[in-house]
Each structure stands twice: as C-alpha cells, then as structure tokens.
Amino acid sequence: MSASESAPILEVENLSVSLSGRRVLDQVSFSVGTGEFTGLIGTNGAGKTTLLRAVLGMQVHDSGVIHLLGRPRSKRNHLIGYVPQKINLDPDMPMRARDLVGLGLDGHRLGVPLRTRSRNAAVEASLAAVGAESFGDARVGQLSGGEQQRILIAHAIISRPRLLLLDEPLANLDLHSGQEIVGLLAAIATEQKVAVLLSAHEINPLLPVMDRVVYLANGRAASGTTEEVIKTEVLSALYGHHVDVISVHGRILVVAGHEGLDHLTMSHDEVPG
Amino acid sequence: MANAWTVATMVAVIAGVVGFFVVLRAAAFPAHAIPNGAFAGAAAANVLGLNPLAGLTACALLAAVGIGTLGRRGRHDVATALALVMMLAAGAVFLGLSQEYEPAIYSLLFGEVLGVSSNELLPVAGLALLCLGAVAALYRPLLLSSVADQLGEARGVQPYQLDVAFLVILALATAMTVPVVGALLIFSLMIGPPAAARAFTGRPPVAILLSVAIALVTVWSAIALSYLSNWPTGFFVGVTSAVSYATGRAWTRWSRPGARCSSMG
C-alpha cells in the first residue's frame, strides 16, 4: 500500500503521437503525483486534447509509455475521470442532470440500472460536491455552460477516480465562473485525494491552486513547478525562439520577444496600467 | 382481426422503445433509409421465390452494417444516402424483373395489418423479443454515448461498435414493424411518438414508457379507423403520429416559460 501511495498516479515517458503523419507530440514526459493539481498549458493546437486522449487510451501513440499507479495503463480505466473539451447538449434531450451523473457510475455496464439506495446516495453526494443540488432535476441540455461544467465534473468524480482529466473546462466561462470551477476542483482534489490534470490556454486563473505545470509547445513539453517552468530560458527553449516571461501584479504574461510587447502569444490579459 | 391487434401492439412497443434511441441519437435519417431501401430485399426474394420478409430483413441488416461501417458515428449522412440510393436502384431492377406488381411487395411498402395471418405472428414476436433484449442490454451505454461519445469512450465503451450494434437493432425493428404500417410509413411510428414523449418528461425511462404509450394509441386508433373507413392503416398512423408530435411541441412552447430556463443567452 505504501509503495503505491508514493508512486505517481500518472507517469508519461517519451510519449510521441502522430496525427495524419504529423508529429503532434514529440517525446513528451511528465508525471502527476497523488492529489496534485497540474495545469496542462498550451496554445490552440498545441496538443493538449491529444495528450489527454492518449492518457485515456482513446488515442494510439507511436512510442512511449503511460503508467498509472506504477502499472501500464489497462484498456478500461476506472482510475480516471474525464471531462471532455466541448460537448453540445441538445436542450430537448430527455435526461436530467442527475441521470447523467448516475451514468458516470455505471454507464459502461450492460443491462438496465437498478435504483438502489447506494446509487442514489452516490449521485446526491456527487451533486453536492460540485454545488449542483439546486439544478439536479433540470434537463442537462438546458443548463448554462458553467452549470453543465459542474454536472460533467460530478459525472467524472462519482466513480471515485484517482486521476481527473479536464480538457479546457474554463474555455467558455466568464472570469467569475472560471474561478468558482477552479476553486471547486482544488477542494475536490484535497477532499477526495484525486489528482487533477487540467488543460488550459491561459495560465493565470490556475496560479492560486496549481502545484505543477506541463507546458506544451511545438509538440514538446516542459514540466515542473510553476517557478521551474514559467521562466524565460525554459519557454524560449521550448518555443525555439526568444520569449519573455513577465510578471505583473501576480499575473504572468508570456510575450514573444522578437515581435515586441504587442504580440502576446499566451495571455490575452491587458497589462494593468 | 385479433391477429391485427396482437401484431400492432408488438410493433408499437418496439417502435416506441427503439424510436426513443433513434431520436436521442439523431439517427432519423438511417431510420428513414433502412426501411425505405429494404424493400429491395423483399423484391429480390420475391423474384427468387423466397419469403419477402426474410429478404427484407436481410437487406435491412446489410444496410445497417454498411451504414455503420462506412459512416462515422454522428456523421452517417453521406453513407446513409449512398446506401438508400443503392437499395432503391436494386429495388427498381427486381421490381422490373417480377412481371406483375406483386401484392406482397405492395403490402410491404404500405402495410397490411388487417391481413396479418396467424403464422406471421411468431417471427414478428421473435424479432420483437430480440430487439427488446438487445436494447435492455445496451441501455446504459446507448444513453451515455448519446449524450457524448467521448464520455462513453472514456469509460471503455467503443462508440463505433456500439453504433453498428444500434443500427442492427434498428434493422431488426424495421423488419418486424414493416408488415403493419409499411416501409414508407414506419418512419412516422419510430419518430413521432418518442419525439412527442420527450416534450413531457426529462426522465429517460419515463420518456420510453410514454413513447410506447403514444405509439400504442397511434396504432390502435389507426387500426380502428382503417377498419371503419377502409382507408390504409398507414395513413392513420402517419397522421396520428404527426398530431402527437405537434402536441408535444405545443406543450413545450406552452410550458417552457414557467419551466427552468438556461441563462437566457
């Protein structure tokens, strides 16, 4: 038991993935420790979704190994919860939020679900964990983007995974809802001892909660603590040209060096005057 | 007449259950194309002197597997259209080969529930049980992957295989429902009742039961009206189904201002 406690929940070594003959991920290595909050940062097309799908076994890789709790990833993995990047839900779909959460428990099983007391209790607990009790009975397609995000998180955590993968959960949320979701995930990570690997194109909303960062650019990755990775030298090496990392009022801006300060590659925040 | 009621009841149950997933998975086009094209199989069987229903079943299964294999989940439209065109073309050839316009073919196209004989009941019941069993077994994966393929995939459900399995269920349902309302109108029984049902409830099991109930009312009233008026059953099925769908839409319109709304965005 103590051996698996200390083993990283996820270890990715020299992972390479090609899509339509193009190397999207090239020798990517990093690990995620038990209960850690890791940000997977990269611009559009950097390969964040591809990487998460590879970890889930939904994407074949050319080479490299993926270990979960020290063992090779098996086909069906109940250690992992997953919130995909974008889902279009039909508002008329006859499915309540709580029905979708329940399917997180047994949606892969054959047969018709039995409404047992323990299943209901698990659904209630998951809805409570994401603060979604008040809209559990609403049709999931009629919820707002932020509400749907909470329901998808509840769906992902109900089976008690050890690793939670979230693909750009903040993409369609305003600043306030984004902060709420990040706070919620940080609380879930601590309370349920689940490691969180969350992809985003913007690093700043994650700074308060992030233990480690995996930074993707040009198919390669740099990983470590925020201080280790978000540095001019590291990111310049990764991008293959000079970038400046500027810290302003606790926010980080990554700026392409050659084009000057007006070309922001990472952050769309305005520099506070 | 007792045969007509029995077979119509079985058909309504299957159409209501399978139709729920057809609407949920946005598979209305395959649900239209498979019965419409499958008459080619019946026509071929007729030319070869075989049982038309067996020919129709084989053709429907072939179309289902073809559509599922050629198309990608959620993007079957091109594969479905191609399958439909090919089947219609083959059907035209076989109809041409059989000298006269066979009444057997006519009843497969337009339905002839009042003429169902006792020895036709058994195969229909067998297909019905097969369909229900398959839907019950795949109930949860079908629901989950209808919300989003990635959610099922992340839990080990292969979306591609599940989709082919669902199309096969659809083909079996087609084969057994066609004798009642005909290939041209079965579509209305598989789409109208489930689409109406989802206006009234947000719970999947309740929506399925309601869909079955609406389908039952549809076929029973269609048989009664057809018996009284001597008009084809299919006509009344089509009309009742459309009316139930319109009622569902009206209910949604009417009830939604009071219901929970998403962020007005």
Ligand SMILES: Nc1ncnc2c1ncn2[C@@H]1O[C@H](COP(=O)(O)OP(=O)(O)OP(=O)(O)O)[C@@H](O)[C@H]1O
């Ligand atoms: N099926 C595919 N075939 C070919 N190329 C693909 C395929 N899917 C993705 N790609 C390419 O792989 C690269 C990485 O895609 P991916 O979706 O992983 O990026 P991402 O970091 O998730 O981007 P975003 O922030 O926009 O979601 C992109 O350049 C994309 O064009």
Ligand SMILES: [Mg+2]
């Ligand atoms: Mg992505």
